[in-house]
Amino acid sequence: MTLPENDTRTPVPAVARRAVLAGAGVAAVGAVAACGGGATTDDTEQQQAGDVPQGAPGTVLGPASEVPVGGGKIYSEAQIVVTQPAAGQFTGLSTICTHAGCTVNAVADGAIVCPCHQSRFGLDGAVVQGPATQPLPQRPVTVADGSIALA
Numbered sequence: 001m002t003l004p005e006n007d008t009r010t011p012v013p014a015v016a017r018r019a020v021l022a023g024a025g026v027a028a029v030g031a032v033a034a035c036g037g038g039a040t041t042d043d044t045e046q047q048q049a050g051d052v053p054q055g056a057p058g059t060v061l062g063p064a065s066e067v068p069v070g071g072g073k074i075y076s077e078a079q080i081v082v083t084q085p086a087a088g089q090f091t092g093l094s095t096i097c098t099h100a101g102c103t104v105n106a107v108a109d110g111a112i113v114c115p116c117h118q119s120r121f122g123l124d125g126a127v128v129q130g131p132a133t134q135p136l137p138q139r140p141v142t143v144a145d146g147s148i149a150l151a
């Protein structure tokens with residue numbers, strides 16, 4: 001880029017401008033991915049609602065003592081939430097919300113909560129509050145020697 005002799009602005013090379021614009025695009029994609037993209041209408045980057053992620057049977061999630069009675073614990077990497085509705089009764093559920101594919105991110109007041117549109121699921125995965133209409137898919141788990149593992 002060439003400026004007239006009396007122009008004091010600093011020219012910005014076209015290549016540098018393109019790099020900045022490309023970086024902005026990457027940042028925007030990252031923001032969508034971080035929120036699970038549930039608020040968008042483009043499902044190409046989302047899990048499909050109801051998809052059940054795979055995990056190798058026997059994969060240890062953690063100690064059963066981490067799962068409170070009347071609550072649950074989210075294992076983000078395995079995309080599974082394990083609940084304990086009653087002492088010694090463990091239930092594994094997918095963390096992928098059946099409404100639009102966001103990832104549930106909390107277990108509070110006896111419910112599993114999706115941050116995208118505030119669907120709430122019971123500790124058995126049943127819909128307590130929409131907009132979701134389908135329960136969270138079951139993800140069987142086993143408990144042995146105080147550890148929870150994928151079945």
Ligand code: FES
Nearest residue numbers: 097099100114117
């Ligand atoms: S994706 Fe809409 S409530 Fe979970």
